[in-house]
Amino acid sequence: DSGVTQTPKHLITATGQRVTLRCSPRSGDLSVYWYQQSLDQGLQFLIQYYNGEERAKGNILERFSAQQFPDLHSELNLSSLELGDSALYFCASSVGTGLRQPQHFGDGTRLSIL
Amino acid sequence: GDSVTQMEGPVTLSEEAFLTINCTYTATGYPSLFWYVQYPGEGLQLLLKATKADDKGSNKGFEATYRKETTSFHLEKGSVQVSDSAVYFCALTSPMDTGRRALTFGSGTRLQVQP
Numbered sequence: 001d002s003g004v005t006q007t008p009k010h011l012i013t014a015t016g017q018r019v020t021l022r023c024s025p026r027s028g029d030l031s032v033y034w035y036q037q038s039l040d041q042g043l044q045f046l047i048q049y050y051n052g053e054e055r056a057k058g059n060i061l062e063r064f065s066a067q068q069f070p071d072l073h074s075e076l077n078l079s080s081l082e083l084g085d086s087a088l089y090f091c092a093s094s095v096g097t098g099l100r101q102p103q104h105f106g107d108g109t110r111l112s113i114l
Numbered sequence: 115g116d117s118v119t120q121m122e123g124p125v126t127l128s129e130e131a132f133l134t135i136n137c138t139y140t141a142t143g144y145p146s147l148f149w150y151v152q153y154p155g156e157g158l159q160l161l162l163k164a165t166k167a168d169d170k171g172s173n174k175g176f177e178a179t180y181r182k183e184t185t186s187f188h189l190e191k192g193s194v195q196v197s198d199s200a201v202y203f204c205a206l207t208s209p210m211d212t213g214r215r216a217l218t219f220g221s222g223t224r225l226q227v228q229p
Contacts, residue, residue, distance in 0.1 A: 002157065033216060043203065045216035056214035090157060097215050099207055100146050100165040107157040 003027065006091050006106035014114050018079040021109045025072055025093030031055070032074040033094075033103060034066060038087040049074055050097055078111070086113045116141045116208050120220035123201075127194055127227050135189040135223045137178075137204035145206040147171075147180055147187040148217065152201045161189075161202070194227045201225070 003026035011019055025032050034046040036059075045058035049068035060066075063081075068074040078085060088110050092103035121136040139145065146165045150158040162171030167182035176191045187204060204220040 002159065004157075006157075031215065035217075042221050043217075043219040045218075048214060048216055056216060058216055092158075092217075094215065099209050099215065100163075101215070102148060102160045102163055103215075103217060104160065105150075105158040 002104040002106065004091060004093050004104055004106035006089075006109050008109060009107065010110050010112070012112045012114060013081060015081055015083060017081050018077065019081065019111065021076040021078070021089055021091075021111075023074045023076070023091030023093075023106060025074070025091075026104055029093035029095050029104070030072065031094045031097055031101075031103075032068055032072070033092040034060075034074070034076050035090040035092065036087045037090060037108070041087075043090075046076070055097065081113050083113050086111055116145070116206060116218045118204050118206055118218055118220035120202075120204050120223050123222075123224035125223060125225050127225070129196055129227055129229055130193045131227075133189070133191040133194045133198075133225065135202055135204075135225070137187045137189065137220060139185050139187065139204075139206050141185075141206055141208055141210075141218075143209040144182070145208050147178070148205045148207075149176070149178055149187070149189050150203045150205060150219075152203065152222070154200070158203065194225070196227045196229055199225055199227045 005024040046060040048056040149161040162173040164171040164180035205217040
């Protein structure tokens with residue numbers, strides 16, 4: 001058990017809809033990262049937060065947004081969903097932003113767009 | 115930009131065989147290097163890490179040495195078990211992006227160990 005909790009585990013929805021994925025980091029971790037895992041793109045970094053503030057963006061679409069709340073949990077919002085958004089979405093956390101600090105991953109949310 | 119290249123799988127081995135999964139990287143400066151493992155239906159688990167040249171990371175019988183001269187971080191295990199069947203990802207964090215500590219992943223290598 002990594003200590004990172006993601007909900008829900010599975011999400012099935014239709015094109016055009018909006019969903020929210022939730023992540024609770026490990027106790028004491030201030031950094032939260034979101035990644036997308038798909039068959040064609042592999043594991044891609046989406047966005048990073050540190051102590052409530054956005055720190056870096058990766059290959060995140062404009063239809064996607066995220067935030068980190070004062071209690072440090074984070075939510076990833078996906079809107080106007082397309083078939084290509086079907087993927088496994090992972091949240092990871094680390095203590096800070098140090099180069100040597102490993103990231104610990106949740107079990108992911110599997111999103112299926114019908 | 116930074117990148118990680120892993121050998122393509124699947125790698126199929128018999129139990130107790132020796133494992134090597136090759137990983138090379140491209141990055142400026144001295145990145146930190148990681149191996150993660152993903153078991154079926156689960157998230158990624160940190161397997162081992164190395165944060166400077168010539169460091170050897172080890173865990174659960176797996177080892178990898180940070181080779182700056184060859185920009186490599188190959189994963190090895192002397193005797194694999196059926197329970198090691200999983201997908202293995204090599205990854206790095208770059209020292210060049212202060213405050214941005216996103217992992218850059220390789221494409222993953224699937225290992226299948228047969229009894």
